[in-house]
Amino acid sequence: MLHHLCTTQAFLRLPAALSRASRTIRSSPPATSFCRSGTDVLVAQGTEAGGHTGTMGLLPFLAGIVRRYPDVPVLAAGGIADGRTLAAVLTAGADGAWLGTAFLATPEAVEVHDVHKRLIVESDGSDTVWTRTYDIVSGLPWPANIGARVRRNRFTDEWSGREATLRDRKEEFAPAQDINPFEAPPDPDTSQIPYGQSASFVDAVRPAADWSGPSVTRPRQSWPRGLGPCCADRECRAHSRWTVSVPRLGRVLNSHAH
Template sequence: MCQVQNYKDAEAAVAAGTDVLVAQGNEAGGHTGTMGLLPFLTGIVRRYPEVPVLAAGGIGDGRTLAAVLTAGADGAWLGTALLATPEAVEVHDIHKRLIVESYGDDTVWTRAYDIVSGLPWPIGIGERVRRNRFTDEWSEREATLRDRADEFRPAEGADPFGAPPDPDISEIVYGQSASFVDGVRPAADVVRAISDEAEAVLDSRPRSLLGRPAT
């Protein structure tokens, strides 16, 4: 299985024999590329009809799941929707609360935290995180941040899961699908609610759009 954000990487993954492609759109929480999910997903489905495809990025309710299945995906890959669950034990309570409070419009695609980390992320890859004072200050000033990255690096040996995150400056990862999360619920309940709603949408929409029953 290989998660891709652009056609060049999809080509390489298929050439290497991946059994499943995960087409990830820019709506996603975490590291992602620049293409929106719908055009990228449909481009991947058209190019590789013989490869099973999962859609990732912005899926968190039955309508979004039904949309990607209708567009040709074989399933969906969820991140943000599963963060506000008791099973996500590494995710701090503050992080879960911010996801629950979010309408999904308070995120930003940025390279600021990657520059501070010093890790060599590929060109075209950034990260969708909660927007805050740090991202507002540095997202558009990458060259200056590169020069000053040492000032912001955590101390050697610091436990990234130890201290609670500071909403003003910490890297709090979630995507636009936070808009669908309205509470902390068991992961099984989240998956069941999304699947049940998608089934209902897939059943009712053909009737309302085409005037005939789903087959």
């Protein structure tokens, strides 16, 4: 089983069986029960991620998960979209990365409107906000410590810090039941437009293959010194966490391939 702490498109190409078994957790306590039940992979998601997420930054959260569960492969999610951010989470102990925002701005994301993609491309990563406003309007029972990272707009500004009042008036803003949210373009001033802080790395709408290929993973061009070509050598002792990550995750994937 793959229990993860995020809901994003995988950087690692996981088989469908693992994807179907996924669960969303964004804090440390739930991971204990999942590990006891035989979890194959944990995906630690930081608050930098787009969409529903918790409040803790990726690196301290990731480091804590890796320390507590040393025998379970861990993927990192939230704010990752280039070689340097990938290298950072590998240095912190992750076995790989899980990308989300980058894949929204791709031709393959057919349910994501062109307006949404354009706003991601135009973002420098600082125009997002963690908010519970849209969850309050939806009426869905999300836990109090979970919100959504979305594009900051007039609606989020108006109701920030006024969540109690919004609960009393949520019917005024509830979407009509007969409207398909994928048909009409989102309104930049009022609509929920989720994406994470890694939007700062997305400079164009490009094929999904670009985000799982050399532009992200090529050490010589995009990785900082010290996490470079030597990591392709299985005998590299300085970066053994990276060299063992492939077989660790490979064993999990192979076990689900039969």
